Every structure is written in structure tokens, then in C-alpha cells.
Amino acid sequence: MGTRDYIIRRLLLTVLVIIGISVITFILTHVVPSDPAALYVGPHPTKEQLEMVREKLGLNQPLYIQYFYYVRSLLQGDLGTSLYTHRPVLFDISRRLSASLELIVMSLIISLIIGVPLGVISAQKKDRLIDHVSRVISVAGVSIPAFFLGILFQLLFFRHLGWFPLNLRVDAYITIYHPIQEITGFHLLDTLITGNWPAFQNSVMHIVLPALALAAYPTGLFTRITRSTMLEVLGEDYIRSAKASGLSRWTIYYVYALRNAVSPTLTEAGLCLAYMLSSTFFVEIIFSWPGLGTYAAQSILANDYPAIMGVTLVITLFYVFINLFVDLLQAIIDPRIVLR
Amino acid sequence: MNETLLQLRDLKLQFKTLWGVVKALDGINLDIYKGEVLGLVGETGCGKSVTALSTMRLIPSPPGQIVDGKIIFKGEDLLKKSEDEMRKIRGSEISMIFQDPISSLNPVFKIGDQITRVIKVHQKERLLKDSQAFNHEIPLFRSSRRKIEEEARQRAIHMFRRVGLPNPEKILERYPHELSGGMAQRVMISMALCCNPDLLIADEPTSFLDATIQAQILKLLKNLKDEINFSILLITHDLGVIAKICDRVAVMYAGNIVECGNMNSIFDEAKHPYTEGLLKATKMGKRGKRIPTIRGWLPNLIDLPSGCRFRPRCLRAKEICRKEKPSLAEVKKDHLVSCWLYASSGGDD
Amino acid sequence: MALKESRKGWLKRWRKAHESQLKEYRYILRLALKSPLTMFGLMVVLVMLLMGIFAPWVAPYPKQGEGTSNLETRLQPPSYQYLFGTDFLGRDILSRVMYGARTSLQAAIVVVTLAMVVGTPLGAIAGYFGGKVDEAIMRITDIFLAFPALLLSILIVATVGASITNAMISLSLSWWPWYTRLVRGQAISLRERLFVEAARAIGVGDLHIIFHHILPNCLAPVIVQATLDMGYAILATSSLSFLGLGAKPPQADWGLMLSEGREFILKEWWCSVFPGLIIFIAVLAFNFLGDWLRVAMDPKMRKIE
Numbered sequence: 001m002g003t004r005d006y007i008i009r010r011l012l013l014t015v016l017v018i019i020g021i022s023v024i025t026f027i028l029t030h031v032v033p034s035d036p037a038a039l040y041v042g043p044h045p046t047k048e049q050l051e052m053v054r055e056k057l058g059l060n061q062p063l064y065i066q067y068f069y070y071v072r073s074l075l076q077g078d079l080g081t082s083l084y085t086h087r088p089v090l091f092d093i094s095r096r097l098s099a100s101l102e103l104i105v106m107s108l109i110i111s112l113i114i115g116v117p118l119g120v121i122s123a124q125k126k127d128r129l130i131d132h133v134s135r136v137i138s139v140a141g142v143s144i145p146a147f148f149l150g151i152l153f154q155l156l157f158f159r160h161l162g163w164f165p166l167n168l169r170v171d172a173y174i175t176i177y178h179p180i181q182e183i184t185g186f187h188l189l190d191t192l193i194t195g196n197w198p199a200f201q202n203s204v205m206h207i208v209l210p211a212l213a214l215a216a217y218p219t220g221l222f223t224r225i226t227r228s229t230m231l232e233v234l235g236e237d238y239i240r241s242a243k244a245s246g247l248s249r250w251t252i253y254y255v256y257a258l259r260n261a262v263s264p265t266l267t268e269a270g271l272c273l274a275y276m277l278s279s280t281f282f283v284e285i286i287f288s289w290p291g292l293g294t295y296a297a298q299s300i301l302a303n304d305y306p307a308i309m310g311v312t313l314v315i316t317l318f319y320v321f322i323n324l325f326v327d328l329l330q331a332i333i334d335p336r337i338v339l340r
Numbered sequence: 341m342n343e344t345l346l347q348l349r350d351l352k353l354q355f356k357t358l359w360g361v362v363k364a365l366d367g368i369n370l371d372i373y374k375g376e377v378l379g380l381v382g383e384t385g386c387g388k389s390v391t392a393l394s395t396m397r398l399i400p401s402p403p404g405q406i407v408d409g410k411i412i413f414k415g416e417d418l419l420k421k422s423e424d425e426m427r428k429i430r431g432s433e434i435s436m437i438f439q440d441p442i443s444s445l446n447p448v449f450k451i452g453d454q455i456t457r458v459i460k461v462h463q464k465e466r467l468l469k470d471s472q473a474f475n476h477e478i479p480l481f482r483s484s485r486r487k488i489e490e491e492a493r494q495r496a497i498h499m500f501r502r503v504g505l506p507n508p509e510k511i512l513e514r515y516p517h518e519l520s521g522g523m524a525q526r527v528m529i530s531m532a533l534c535c536n537p538d539l540l541i542a543d544e545p546t547s548f549l550d551a552t553i554q555a556q557i558l559k560l561l562k563n564l565k566d567e568i569n570f571s572i573l574l575i576t577h578d579l580g581v582i583a584k585i586c587d588r589v590a591v592m593y594a595g596n597i598v599e600c601g602n603m604n605s606i607f608d609e610a611k612h613p614y615t616e617g618l619l620k621a622t623k624m625g626k627r628g629k630r631i632p633t634i635r636g637w638l639p640n641l642i643d644l645p646s647g648c649r650f651r652p653r654c655l656r657a658k659e660i661c662r663k664e665k666p667s668l669a670e671v672k673k674d675h676l677v678s679c680w681l682y683a684s685s686g687g688d689d
Numbered sequence: 690m691a692l693k694e695s696r697k698g699w700l701k702r703w704r705k706a707h708e709s710q711l712k713e714y715r716y717i718l719r720l721a722l723k724s725p726l727t728m729f730g731l732m733v734v735l736v737m738l739l740m741g742i743f744a745p746w747v748a749p750y751p752k753q754g755e756g757t758s759n760l761e762t763r764l765q766p767p768s769y770q771y772l773f774g775t776d777f778l779g780r781d782i783l784s785r786v787m788y789g790a791r792t793s794l795q796a797a798i799v800v801v802t803l804a805m806v807v808g809t810p811l812g813a814i815a816g817y818f819g820g821k822v823d824e825a826i827m828r829i830t831d832i833f834l835a836f837p838a839l840l841l842s843i844l845i846v847a848t849v850g851a852s853i854t855n856a857m858i859s860l861s862l863s864w865w866p867w868y869t870r871l872v873r874g875q876a877i878s879l880r881e882r883l884f885v886e887a888a889r890a891i892g893v894g895d896l897h898i899i900f901h902h903i904l905p906n907c908l909a910p911v912i913v914q915a916t917l918d919m920g921y922a923i924l925a926t927s928s929l930s931f932l933g934l935g936a937k938p939p940q941a942d943w944g945l946m947l948s949e950g951r952e953f954i955l956k957e958w959w960c961s962v963f964p965g966l967i968i969f970i971a972v973l974a975f976n977f978l979g980d981w982l983r984v985a986m987d988p989k990m991r992k993i994e
Contacts, residue, residue, distance in 0.1 A: 020832030028848050143972040145924055148965035151954055159955055241444040243398055245458045246431030259448050274837035300932055312844045319837045
């Protein structure tokens with residue numbers, strides 16, 4: 001089948017998955033609890049409040065109608081109202097989303113810049129010192145819990161060395177004297193675009209520790225995956241032919257071999273994103289980073305069910321689309337994927 | 341015709357493995373002349389491919405190591421050259437094609453990308469000059485790159501036509517897995533010849549192809565050789581392939597050349613017992629008669645027998661065969677054998 | 690006479706009958722002994738197991754391990770008396786870590802076993818039957834896999850209430866699809882093999898084929914994955930407890946201890962660092978073990994003896 005068919009199939013699958021997700025979340029919110037309304041109303045509900053919610057959710061109606069109401073409100077962007085902030089959940093989330101995204105994107109960039117070349121060099125100089133070092137780094141990276149690493153960083157780099165700030169995204173004096181104009185929501189970009197140099201410096205200092213803590217896992221993963229796929233690829237016939245044609249070392253490793261090694265790395269990157277999305281929660285909590293993670297944590301503490309539900313849905317959808325993107329990207333990069 | 345292009349002198353190659361040192365090549369002596377097709381024949385595992393890879397210095401160095409000998413190509417010893425110098429030679433003065441053509445091509449790049457890259461790597465300056473010859477312009481950076489690219493493409497198309505590929509422009513846009521075995525091998529041949537090498541090494545180029553395509557490819561190689569004038573080192577285990585296009589042939593056994601010389605001379609009058617055995621085994625026996633085989637099996641290259649490596653399987657072994665290894669000596673015009681049966685020095689009878 | 694002889698030589702005969710299997714195990718063992726990292730992993734897991742099982746007898750302050758507080762000794766740094774220091778309620782952290790091993794290991798074993806037991810047969814069935822059954826099972830798997838790691842568990846626990854048991858069940862629910870996918874791939878390549886065709890030709894039922902022929906051959910990657918997952922299960926249960934969705938105070942759980950100690954991190958670092966460190970070491974150990982098993986079970990990596 002051609003690339004086009006593959007793309008269509010993949011898109012259909014995504015639709016199916018989204019429907020499935022909505023079914024599962026529906027079951028969790030409407031079927032599992034003994035009194036679904038209670039979840040949406042919060043502590044000490046009055047009878048009228050309960051009745052109102054019951055009407056809205058259609059709890060007196062048969063299940064499939066409830067599902068219909070549920071899906072309709074989702075499509076309208078109504079994720080419920082937060083019990084804690086009393087604002088629509090979607091609104092709360094949108095304000096926090098960019099903070100989390102910035103953190104994740106920075107970590108991924110760091111881990112790609114470190115991990116992939118380290119993996120390539122490790123494969124090139126197999127069994128030499130650099131190889132052993134990188135293998136230790138990669139195992140340690142995937143094993144160490146991100147929140148533990150965060151705590152260690154805080155101890156070492158803030159408490160003992162004083163190089164980086166403890167937490168938060170930006171210092172208070174910046175918000176007063178050099179306020180950041182939000183264009184993309186990414187502080188690093190916005191401060192550069194508006195030329196707000198002090199704020200830029202400050203944002204960089206604040207993002208370093210959390211991004212590094214979060215980057216440990218993907219760096220370890222990318223190093224290991226790149227190394228093993230490179231080793232496999234380097235043993236293939238076409239690498240031998242390329243050498244016999246007199247191509248330069250750089251071309252053979254970084255153009256011919258790497259392009260073949262990219263595909264499994266991308267798949268792994270997609271999977272690792274799932275882990276990272278969860279890790280981000282914890283790193284944000286440790287560093288009081290104002291993103292979805294802290295929002296979710298405070299919602300959990302406050303038993304703010306609509307908020308928890310909203311965050312999960314948003315993040316899951318985000319994850320689904322990232323996976324779709326990665327798969328489609330792979331189909332373009334490696335034409336053989338389509339044959340499978 | 342008889343100018344020497346490549347001389348292997350006493351080439352010794354070893355592999356360090358967990359189980360011991362594998363003495364893969366034990367003093368290879370081989371000559372290839374200009375404009376000829378030399379066949380290198382022997383059982384699987386006798387060291388033919390390794391000889392070819394050693395010539396191009398493509399043996400990976402941690403396990404493998406050339407411990408002795410010379411490789412004299414166009415008057416210079418390749419073993420003394422640096423890696424950079426070797427890279428310039430590979431693909432432009434000596435080229436190699438391999439057994440499985442489709443897996444020898446990078447699956448994620450188009451054919452066009454791959455062949456133009458090889459052309460560009462070796463002939464950047466010439467390409468620029470050639471493209472300028474038509475335009476008389478001072479080269480600007482970007483436009484000169486485009487010109488080089490275009491010129492390389494034209495060369496590739498020209499080469500594809502020469503090897504008999506239909507629709508060369510379309511093939512440039514294809515991926516390797518979209519080609520048939522025969523077409524892929526023709527592409528490999530184009531890539532190997534696109535920079536006009538002096539020597540083409542073909543390592544079992546037809547083993548993965550079916551019989552009719554085999555004959556076509558061999559004929560193509562011979563025609564190209566006559567047209568463009570280069571030498572071919574043809575490696576195979578199939579005597580039938582040798583018979584089709586080779587001028588001379590070298591027979592290899594367990595890391596040694598045991599017999600070498602003019603093909604007709606060897607086929608008509610094989611001297612070395614191993615060669616005799618090989619030829620007998622390929623002739624069609626009469627109805628009802630068994631196909632004669634050579635008894636025994638290949639020696640373990642770590643734990644070699646003393647003296648002549650073929651001795652354990654040889655029906656005519658003598659005492660001296662156990663003690664000393666014979667060396668190649670001329671037994672007829674253009675026919676050398678490495679065997680105590682024919683050597684003048686030290687043979688009891 | 691005959692009876693006596695047969696009783697004496699039974700060990701020898703048993704050994705001979707199981708010769709090839711014993712060779713396998715000896716090879717696997719030798720691989721372990723050669724690699725210091727694997728030995729480290731084995732030691733750690735062993736120590737943790739022992740700690741968990743014998744905590745009440747080995748811990749220096751068992752009562753505190755279970756949760757009794759001693760406010761006089763709050764927040765003491767590590768000393769000879771309290772090797773890991775004390776936490777904010779005066780409890781000995783070493784004992785708490787030992788008791789925590791119980792919860793963590795228990796939870797990990799349950800989660801991984803449940804996920805394996807549910808996911809593996811599903812994968813075998815999907816791979817073996819193919820067609821519509823395969824499609825149906827795989828779509829359900831895809832849907833579960835669409836939720837990023839812990840999120841589904843967080844949602845489930847938030848719905849049904851926080852407790853270690855709920856945490857374990859919800860984690861299994863998000864984990865089984867990985868095994869299904871893993872086994873399905875194996876099953877697909879196995880069903881084309883000759884011995885399966887032969888069994889079918891004799892008239893052996895499908896279910897029997899699946900359980901007696903296909904599943905045993907799929908076990909190798911499943912075992913490797915399960916070993917690695919033990920580590921990640923420990924991490925996941927700790928994470929849930931850290932959020933307050935798993936173990937509840939005064940239970941001793943590594944994740945809970947980490948979150949309890951967070952307030953004091955800047956001065957009394959030992960409250961969080963030791964539990965965190967042990968989680969790290971546990972995951973590391975299981976990773977080493979998983980790597981060892983992966984090499985041990987992969988026929989391609991065998992060296993000719």
C-alpha cells in the first residue's frame with residue numbers, strides 16, 4: 001500500500017482511539033462512581049446543587065443518552081467547572097499549558113542534543129572508554145526517578161553551590177520591573193522576541209534545573225537506542241558498499257547510517273514522551289513550576305474531580321496527536337515503514 | 341596488454357577472535373594485468389572475499405589485521421597509504437560490487453541521490469569545469485552547486501544507459517526496494533564504473549540472480565571492460581561463471597592460492613589435486629555414476645595442519661607435504677602451481 | 690536388590706534426563722557471574738526481598754517502621770543510633786525504608802503479575818487467530834495505550850478513592866496492553882511455524898495450541914519485560930504515593946516518605962534523599978537484571994562454547 005493509504009489508515013485509527021478514550025473516561029465518571037453527581041459538586045453539597053448537576057449530566061436518563069450529553073459537552077469545550085478555582089476547567093488549563101510545554105520541549109531539545117550524538121559516537125568507538133561511560137549514563141538516566149533527581153539538583157545547585165534558583169519560573173522582581181509580554185506563552189521565546197533581556201536571563205536560569213531533571217530519562221533512552229540501532233545499521237551491506245565507494249566517514253556515519261537509525265529512535269521518542277508527560281507532573285511539583293503538573297497536584301489534594309478529569313483528557317489528546325505526528329513523520333522519512 | 345595493474349605479494353591477514361587467531365590469508369601472491377578478467381575461485385570460506393576486502397583495506401581493524409605483505413597498485417604499496425588517500429582511491433580507481441545488490445543500496449535514499457553522491461565525492465572539480473565549459477560563467481557558490489548536481493545527474497543517466505537500464509531518468513527517482521535484482525545489480529555496476537576505475541572487483545555478483553540474468557550481467561561486464569578498458573577481479577565459487585568470461589583464473593584454498601594462470605590451460609590440464617577435484621566435481625557424470633567429491637572438509641583456520649594446508653584431503657600427499665608449505669612456481673607458460681608434486685626443490689618421489 | 694539400586698542413583702539419572710536444561714541454566718548463571726552489574730542487581734534485589742520479608746525482625750526500630758512517632762527525636766541527622774536519620778515525626782528512616790520495601794515489592798509483584806496474566810493470553814489469542822479477533826483486541830489495546838503512563842492510573846484512583854490496593858489495580862489496568870502487544874508479535878511469527886501446523890493437522894484444539902505451544906515460546910521476552918517492569922512498577926507506586934494517591938500515612942512507603950520529607954529538604958535533606966535513593970537503586974537493579982535476562986535468552990547472542 002502506498003504512503004497515502006497508510007496515512008488514511010492512521011488517521012482513522014486516531015479517530016477510533018479518541019472515541020475509545022471518551023468511552024473510557026465516560027465509564028470512569030458516570031458508571032463507576034456510586035454517585036457521579038457528587039464528584040462534580042464537591043464537599044457539602046446542597047440538595048438543589050446535586051439536582052442541578054444531575055439534570056445537567058442527564059443522570060436520570062439511560063446510559064447512552066448520558067454518553068451523548070457527555071460527548072456533546074466535550075466537543076463544546078466544556079470540561080466542567082473547577083471546584084477549587086470555580087472557573088471553567090478548560091480556561092485554567094489553557095493558562096498553564098504553555099508553561100508545561102516549554103519545560104517538556106526544552107528537555108527534549110537537551111536530550112536530543114546530548115543523547116543522539118553520544119549514541120553515534122558510542123557506536124563508532126565501540127567498547128572504548130566513551131562507550132562504557134555513555135552506557136552507564138544511559139542506564140542511570142532511565143532508572144533515576146525525575147523527581148529524585150530534581151531534589152538532588154535543588155540540594156546541590158541551589159543549596160550548596162547557589163548557581164541556580166530554587167523554583168518557580170521567574171523571579172518576582174522580573175514580573176514587576178521587566179514584565180514578560182506573552183505572545184507564544186513560552187517565556188524563552190517571548191522575552192527574546194520583545195528584547196526583554198533581563199527577563200530572558202532570569203527565565204533561562206529558572207528553567208535549567210527542572211529541564212535537566214526531566215531530560216535525564218530521554219537522554220538515557222536516546223543514547224541507548226541510537227547506539228544500538230547505529231550498531232545494527234553499521235553492520236549492513238549498504239554501509240560496506242558506501243565505504244567501498246570512497247565516501248567520507250562523516251557522510252557514512254551522519255548521513256547514511258543515521259538516517260536509517262532515525263526511525264526506531266523516533267518510535268522510542270514517541271513512547272518516551274508518555275513517560276515524560278507523567279514525569280513532568282512530579283518535576284513541576286518539586287520546582288513549583290506553574291504548569292499542568294502543579295495544577296493537577298493541587299486538584300488532587302483538593303479532590304477537584306473535574307479538574308483532574310480535564311487535565312487527563314487534555315494531556316491524553318495531546319499525546320495522541322503527537323503520536324500521530326511521529327508516525328506520519330516516520331512514513332515520510334523511512335519509506336519502508338509503509339510496507340509493514 | 342601484459343602490464344601489471346595489481347600485485348599482491350605474500351599477503352598475510354589474521355583475525356583475533358575469542359577462540360584464537362584465525363589465519364585467514366597465509367601469504368597470497370596474485371597478479372592482475374591491465375585489461376584482463378581474472379577469476380578467483382574457491383570454496384566458501386577459503387578467503388576470496390577477504391582477499392578482495394583487504395585489497396581495498398576495508399577489513400575492520402579491531403578483529404582483522406594485515407600482518408605482512410604488499411599490495412602494489414599502479415606501482416604504489418596500498419598498505420603504506422593513509423586512510424584519506426585510500427578513500428580517494430576507493431570508488432574512483434578501484435571499485436567493488438557485492439553479492440546482494442538490493443541490500444547493498446541504502447534503503448532510505450533514492451537511487452539518484454546515491455549515485456550522484458559518489459560521482460560528486462570523487463569528481464567535484466571536473467564536474468564544475470565540465471559544466472562551466474558550456475556556460476563561460478564565473479562560479480557563484482549556490483549556482484555552482486546546482487551545476488555540479490546537474491552535471492552529476494547527466495553522468496549518472498549516461499552510465500545507466502550504458503549498462504542497459506531502461507528509463508534512466510525514472511530510475512533516479514526510485515528507491516532500492518522497488519528494483520528487481522538484475523536492475524539493482526546494473527545500478528551497482530554503474531555506481532562502480534561511474535568514475536572510471538582501473539580495477540573492478542566483483543564479489544559473487546551473480547549469486548543472487550537467476551540463471552538468465554546471470555548470463556546477461558556477465559556479458560555486460562565483459563563488454564564494458566572491452567569498451568572502457570579496466571580489469572576485473574571476479575570472485576566466485578561457480579566454475580561455470582569463470583568459464584564464461586575469465587581470461588585467467590586463480591584457485592584458492594584455505595587462505596592460499598594453489599593454482600593460477602591462463603584459464604584454458606588450467607581447465608584443460610589442472611595440476612593441483614584440489615583443482616582437479618573441483619573440475620571433476622562439476623563435470624556432469626555419466627548416467628548412474630556418482631559425482632566425484634573431494635573427501636574431507638575445510639581445515640579449522642585457527643588450528644591449521646602443518647605444511648601444505650590441503651594435505652589432509654590430498655590423495656597424493658607425500659612426506660614433504662607434511663613438513664613444508666609449497667610456494668607458487670611456474671609449471672607451464674602462464675600456469676603456476678603451489679604443490680610439491682611439481683616443485684623442483686626438495687621432492688622425494 | 691533392584692529397588693535399592695534405583696533409589697541410590699536417582700540424582701544422577703535426574704541430572705542426565707535434564708541435562709540440556711541444566712546446561713541452559715548454567716550458561717545463564719555464568720553470564721550473571723561474569724558481569725559485575727548483574728551481580729549488583731541480584732544482590733540488591735535479594736537484599737530488598739530479605740528486608741521486606743524480615744523487616745519486623747531486622748529493623749532497628751520496628752514500631753517506628755510501622756508508624757509510631759516519637760516527637761522527641763524529630764529530624765535528627767544520620768548518626769550511629771539512627772543510620773539514616775529521623776523524619777519529621779521522629780521515626781527512624783532506616784526502619785521506615787525497610788518497611789517500605791514490603792509495600793513496594795508487594796505492590797510491584799501484584800501489578801506486574803496482574804498485567805502479565807491479563808495481557809499475555811490476550812496477546813497470544815490476538816496473534817494466533819488474526820483477523821477480526823486480532824483487530825478487536827488490538828484496537829482496545831491501542832485505546833488503553835493512548836493514555837500516557839500514569840495518567841490513567843491517577844484518574845482511576847481519583848475516581849475510586851486513594852489506597853494502595855486501588856493504586857495496584859489501576860496500574861495493572863494501564864500496564865496490561867504492553868504485554869499484549871509484545872506477545873502478539875511473537876504469536877504471529879509462531880503461528881506460521883511448522884509445529885503449529887502439524888498440531889492442527891492432528892486435530893489439536895486451538896486453545897490447547899495457544900496454551901501449550903505458542904505461549905511457552907513467547908515467554909522469553911515476557912520474562913525480560915516483567916523484570917524490567919518490576920523496577921518501573923516500584924517507581925510508579927512510589928509516584929502515586931508521592932501524590933497522595935497510594936499509601937496513606939502513617940504507612941511506610943518510599944514515595945510517601947519522599948513527599949513528607951519535601952518540606953524539610955533544604956536543611957534536613959535525609960528525609961527525602963534516602964527514600965529517593967533507594968527507589969533509584971531498586972529501578973537500577975531491575976534494569977540490570979532485565980538486561981542480563983535479555984542477553985541470556987537471546988539465542989543470537991550465544992557464544993559457541
